[in-house]
Structures are given as C-alpha cells and as structure tokens.
Amino acid sequence: MNRRAARTLLCAVTLGIVSSPPLSAQEGAQNQSFDIVLRGGRVLDGTGNPWFRADVGIRGGRIAAVGDLSNATGERVIELDGRYVVPGFVDIHSHADDGLDAEGDAGSEGARRRAAPNLVSQGVTTVVVNQDGRSPWPIADQRARLESRGHGPNAALMVGHNTIRGMALGDDFMRPSTPAEVERMTELVEQGMAEGAYGLSAGLEYVPGIWSETSELFPLVEAAGRGGGVYIVHERSSGMTPMWFWPSQDDPGPPTMIQTVLENIEVAERTGVTTVATHIKARGSDFWGAGRALVDLIERARARGVPIWADQYPYNTTGSDGNTVLLPRWIFPGGGPAAAGRRGQGAAVDFAASLREALSDPDRGEQVRLDIEHEIGRRGGPENLVIMDHPDESPDREDGGGARRRVGCVPRRRGDPAAARG
Secondary structure (H helix, E strand, O other): OOHHHHHHHHHHHHHOOOOOOOOOOOOOHHHOEEEEEEEEEEEOOOOOOOOEEEEEEEEOOEEEEEEOOOOOEEEEEEEOOOOEEOOOEEEOOOOOHHHHOOOOOOHHHHHHHHHOHHHHOOOEEEEEEOOOOOOOOOHHHHHHHHHHHOOOOEEEEOEEHHHHHHHHHOOOOOOOOOHHHHHHHHHHHHHHHHOOOOEEEEEOOOOOHHHOOHHHHHHHHHHHHHOOOEEEEEOOOOEOOOOOOOOOOOOOOOOOHHHHHHHHHHHHHHHOOOEEEEOOOOEOOOOOOOHHHHHHHHHHHHHOOOOEEEOOOOOOOOOOOOOEOOOOHHHOOOOOHHHOOOOOOOOOOOHHHHHHHHHOOHHHHHHHHHHHHHHHHHOOOHHHEEEEEOOOOOOOOOOOOOOOOOOEEEEEOOOOOOEOOO
16 A cells, blocks of 8 residues: 555545545446455445445455446355445554564564454554654664565554654753754654654653643644644543642642643644544543543534544553553652653562552651552542452462462453453
C-alpha cells in the first residue's frame, strides 16, 4: 500500500472523513471468471455509507469487481449468506511497533512475530504506530528496518513529539521551549514527514511533553499538516488529574480532561489539521459522568467545521497492561517528587520494604495514605479492583510454604467479577 492510499484508508475507515458512492460491478463482470467470488455478502465500503448487498470478485489478490456477479465463475466461490464484507480495520492507536521493530528480533521466531497473526486474523490490516509522542529516530531508519524485515499488517509511522522535544531541549526539558527550539522541532517534523511519516503523535502526560505549552504545538502540527499528515495526541489528563499527580507532592490545579479536549480543539481549529484525541475517557470515580461533556465539546466543534476526532479502546479498564500500582513512586529509592510522570521506570525495588519505611514515619505515612486513596479513586474505587496475586507464606501449603507470589491489582469490568485485561 502506498503512502497516499494508506492515509486515505486511515481517514476513510477509522475517521470517516471520506465519502463516496458504493462501487459497482465492472461492465461484463457478471460473465467473467475470478480467482475468488464472495457471494451474497453485506458490503461495508469504509466510507461511512450503509451496507449494501453485493458480490465481490477477487483476481490476482485484488478486488476486481463489486456488484451483481451471479453469472460469474470463480476457482473458489464462498457463499456468505448475509455475512459482512468490510475493508481491513485500521488500529489508529497501536503499539505493535514494539514487536514489528524489536531490536535483534531475527530468525523464524522474529519473522512469526512480525507477521502479527493476532492482528491480521482479526482483520486488522493497518496499524498506526509510534504513539504517545514516542518514536525511533530517524524515521527513515525505522522504515528501512521494517521494509527489509517484512511484516504482516501495513504500518503508518508517526513522528513522536516527545522524541523530537528531547532532541531539541536535551536534558533541560522541564520548562517551555524557546522560539529557536520550536524552530528546530519544526525542522525535525518536516524531516520525518519527508522520510515517510504520516503525522505527529504527542504524549502530553509523559516526559518531556508535560512541560510543553499549547503554543509550542501549533507550528509542529502545521508542519505535519503540510506533509498531508494528522495529529494524534495522548491527553495531558484523562480525569480530574494527570497520572503523574500525587496530592501529597504536587500543587492542585493540574489540567483536567476537559481542558485537554479544549486544547485539542484549539490546535485543530488554529492549524486546520485533522486532530485525534486518542483513547478519550473520563477516568476516576470523581470524574464519572464527564464523558458526555467531552463528547459534546467535540461534536459542537465539528459542527462548526473543526477537524477534531476521538478514539477509545474497546475494553473497560484504566490502563494498558492490566496492572495497577497503588503505591506512590516517590517512596521508592531514587524516586522522589522529581520522578513523578516516570512511573514504571527504573530498576526493580523492594516494594514492601519501601512501604514499611515510609509508614514508619508519621508524616510520611499520612502522605502515603493520602496518595494511595487518590490512586484508588483514580482507578474507579475499591469495588473495581481485584487482587490477583498476594504474598502467601502459609506453612500448611503442600509445597512447603515460604513462597512469595507477585503482588498485583487489576481493574475489573464493572458488573463482571472476572478481571479484565488492562
């Protein structure tokens, strides 16, 4: 799939901004022969049109005709009996690049992983990767690796805002950028687009994007738009507070999800570039019900012509890995308030020992309890957490006891006692 066709598919199937009438059978196709004939299906053409009943003729691995092929023949004829025929699905927010572009992933096992049967067998034919502001650099090298190794689904590569911000600001990133640094980042976006990227991704809840201002984003998004790209942005916050916020450590008044959506609308309106508020949600029991307001803001903006969209994953949890860490990062060695926003990074630590040490001090213990209470609420309240593993040193165990099992909590589906994948 070439770059322009893939971008059109991204917009047509996932974003719904392309509209065209249903395809019709080629003249004389009814009497032609095909490799495969899909007969009697309900065709969804990916443009947003309602389904229509049609046959599909395939020749040489490509769709050759769509329409009434009742008189056509095929080496293989599949009677669909009203089943749906759809274009390949586009996963607009994917981290499949972790597998497709894994370093040192050679041999048959690597080839099998890059074929991505778990995606392709579900009909996912295009993945949009380098999400949340993270991308390898340069894009040309990543593209060359992917093309040389081969992979199952098509891959649309994004330029990561956090990546280029780190390149422009270096280690001094906990501040707004200067005009010269914005100019450098703009050049890097233009470079990435020229090397085959499909747009800009941002992770404004992650380091170093946390410290960016909206004005920094305008020229970068415009640069992506000049190359025909889109802007996909991980929110600064998905609830009342961002994921890095701890009430014992941080000042009140951080961005909310409503402010995030308003920022995305402003960027889309100012630049005219298609903007996607990715995995939009109202996270935290203190924020439930705000989803309607988020959707209303987007619908009202779209009604006046702003190219703003949103996506959401289809499972009911609060994270991507199924694990919920309730302990604040700052209690661990090397953590501290400055590590807020870097959760999950760093060497393995003794969680129990760190917690005992923090609780041994009355003042720190009060702060720990405040932060844990905040995190439980952010994850939907205690009734939506399930303990899957716990320390078990019972002496009457058949294996002799003394074994410690992993401690972990995962969000569960509301109304479903089974644990849900994160």
